[in-house]
Amino acid sequence: MLETVLGYLGLGLVLALAGIGSSIGTSTAGNAAEGGLKKRPEASGNFVSAWVSPA
Numbered sequence: 862m863l864e865t866v867l868g869y870l871g872l873g874l875v876l877a878l879a880g881i882g883s884s885i886g887t888s889t890a891g892n893a894a895e896g897g898l899k900k901r902p903e904a905s906g907n908f909v910s911a912w913v914s915p916a
Contacts, residue, residue: 894908 898905898908
């Protein structure tokens with residue numbers, strides 16, 4: 862019984878941390894692409910791949 866509870870607790874922890882890390886990485890890449898797009902609007906094609914690839 863204890864092993865099952867600890868297993869599900871570990872599973873929940875892994876999923877939560879993976880989701881948090883993914884959201885931080887996606888927002889960082891999006892912010893970097895937005896900043897680059899403000900500096901060089903003509904290079905929008907290069908930044909689209911930066912927006913799409915983390916998701």
